[in-house]
Amino acid sequence: MARSIRPDAVLIQAVIAGALSFAHLHDLAAAAGQSGWKAWAYPVSVDLLLVAAWRRLRAGRDRSSWTWFTIALTASLGANVATAGLLDLHHVPAWLRILVAGWPALAFLGGTLLVHAPAPVTAGLEHDEEPAAPEVEMHRTDTPEPAPAPAAVSAPELSPAPPKPTTHAPAVPPALLDHARSIADAHHSTTGEPITADALTARLGLPAPTCQAIAAHLQLT
Numbered sequence: 001m002a003r004s005i006r007p008d009a010v011l012i013q014a015v016i017a018g019a020l021s022f023a024h025l026h027d028l029a030a031a032a033g034q035s036g037w038k039a040w041a042y043p044v045s046v047d048l049l050l051v052a053a054w055r056r057l058r059a060g061r062d063r064s065s066w067t068w069f070t071i072a073l074t075a076s077l078g079a080n081v082a083t084a085g086l087l088d089l090h091h092v093p094a095w096l097r098i099l100v101a102g103w104p105a106l107a108f109l110g111g112t113l114l115v116h117a118p119a120p121v122t123a124g125l126e127h128d129e130e131p132a133a134p135e136v137e138m139h140r141t142d143t144p145e146p147a148p149a150p151a152a153v154s155a156p157e158l159s160p161a162p163p164k165p166t167t168h169a170p171a172v173p174p175a176l177l178d179h180a181r182s183i184a185d186a187h188h189s190t191t192g193e194p195i196t197a198d199a200l201t202a203r204l205g206l207p208a209p210t211c212q213a214i215a216a217h218l219q220l221t
Contacts, residue, residue: 021076028079031089032100045107046075052114068110172213180214
């Protein structure tokens with residue numbers, strides 16, 4: 001859907017004022033001896049310098065922008081006033097001819113300086129840099145009390161382990177020990193293997209403690 005075009009009073013006023021100023025600058029340049037396309041180029045040069053200086057002022061640039069803005073504004077106002085009947089355009093004085101003839105070099109110098117002027121140092125911090133937080137020193141007037149030492153934890157007393165009951169192996173008579181040894185030797189000579197404690201117990205038919213004592217003496221397993 002096309003948007004409706006509504007007239008803007010400010011825009012219309014700017015167009016009218018720009019057209020009148022453009023015509024006055026053209027007439028003054030033509031009266032000062034600049035004919036043809038050169039007379040039309042002077043208004044363009046003055047207005048471009050004025051706009052360039054104003055844009056740099058809006059961007060917060062250096063103070064030299066004010067100088068070139070004032071020069072361009074003076075040239076525009078001077079041409080408007082001169083063509084209002086205060087100056088005989090058929091007999092332009094020599095000093096005005098010199099100013100009009102020297103304007104291109106002056107405008108070129110101003111435009112070059114405006115374009116290549118360095119950025120101001122006081123432009124502020126960059127967006128990716130954050131101001132450093134101020135260091136705050138804290139001094140205490142009171143003396144802090146030392147923290148209490150932790151209480152010593154005594155190791156728990158270990159009660160002595162109860163003594164293990166001692167078992168006394170029954171005494172083995174030498175004759176019984178010799179008899180058991182003879183049974184073990186006979187078993188080894190017959191089978192070729194040493195007799196076990198269980199086999200010796202079964203052969204002797206004695207109580208288990210006695211047989212275990214005999215096996216311990218004979219070093220049987």
